[in-house]
Amino acid sequence: MSLTILIVENQDADAKLIRSVFERGGYTVLRARSAEEALALAVEKQPDVIVTDLDLPGMDGVTMTQMLHRKPETRTIPVIAVTAYPDYFPDTRASKTCFASYVVKPINTRSLAQTVASVCGK
Known part of the structure; x- marks a missing residue:
């Protein structure tokens, strides 16, 4: 069974890199x-x-992500944060707990793939 991954990224270069990582792994990417x-x-x-x-x-x-967790139909979808500013990553416990994990830019493609696999239990 192939995973479906939704990438939320407004920067085309970053989205292209992330997409290529997952498509090489055989995932469906949105x-x-x-x-x-x-x-x-x-x-x-x-x-x-x-x-x-x-x-x-x-x-x-x-x-x-907080809105996703409030909706019954999306609350169980794990969310991985990607940020170029790890010091900006929300420091409140409530914000951090809504993410399954996070990755710091520049993206290490190998660790990103491993993070997704781990979060999805693969």
Whole structure:
């Protein structure tokens, strides 16, 4: 069974890198360029995991993830945060607990793939 991964990333270069990692692993990859688009896709497509940048235009990745966890149809989807600013990563316990894991940019492709596999129990 192939995993479906939703990437939430507004930067094309970063999205392309992340997509290539997962497609090489045989995963189905969806992409959203904004939190709002991701919320709709998550409900519609029910991905196995979401990999999101925290710094998104409009709604940020933390707020999006909190909204996902409030909806019955998306609350069990694990979310992995990707950030270029680890010191900015939410320091409140409530914000941190809504993420299954996080990855720091620049992205190490091997560790990203391992993180997703670990979060999904693969």
